């Protein structure tokens with residue numbers, strides 16, 4: 001089972017857990033709500049995520065809190081701040097500590113057989129959330145829980161990666177049209193996948209204002225571009241049988257809006273990819289796609305539209 005399907009399953013299992021303020025949600029409060037200050041979000045949850053800069057961090061923390069709440073049988077994330085307050089004494093914090101240990105040991109390690117690293121991720125998010133809510137800070141011995149209770153499940157092998165084998169790549173390649181053959185060849189050259197085409201998430205658009213990144217035809221330069229005829233002759237003598245390749249400008253003209261630094265960098269393709277890209281572009285030109293758009297075509301997505 002991949003992580004992704006597992007996340008989908010836990011997402012549906014925790015879908016009933018509400019991030020809203022219970023008082024507002026159940027309309028118990030008439031005027032400005034004292035529990036949440038009127039924004040309608042559970043205060044515990046709001047404190048836990050408001051300072052997180054990264055959308056992925058936020059989503060992960062929300063998921064981990066929801067799963068912990070689900071394990072405890074709660075309905076609102078706000079209840080995470082109150083469920084353990086039974087006697088009003090220090091024993092309450094011992095109870096909270098025990099429930100956290102139960103979640104890590106019984107649920108994550110024994111039932112789900114999550115790896116040590118995954119358990120640590122959950123524990124960090126719980127710690128951060130409770131610490132950001134101040135009142136339980138230092139009441140829970142987080143480091144002791146970490147050293148005494150986080151263990152790799154017995155018999156679980158560490159993460160296995162299943163990269164495509166050559167034979168599988170060949171099946172993909174043999175069943176691809178020219179466009180996808182070129183894409184496969186470029187990826188085999190070692191370019192990161194985001195350089196081909198990337199949808200910029202809302203959160204990251206503070207850094208990268210464009211909605212999309214993609215390799216454009218004008219980002220393909222011959223690796224010998226700028227060579228004089230003398231250079232070419234010397235180059236041919238030094239490297240007989242050399243076939244030209246493309247120097248692809250990845251993230252061309254992209255500037256990181258936070259640091260002001262240019263993000264572009266060159267990446268070279270293999271001679272096979274060079275040939276396939278040329279065949280693909282020639283085919284698209286023959287079919288009129290490139291000419292119809294005239295010179296603007298150089299802004300076109302390199303891979304066209306499948």
Ligand SMILES: [Zn+2]
Pocket residue numbers: 021022023024025029033034035036037038039040041
């Ligand atoms: Zn409220």
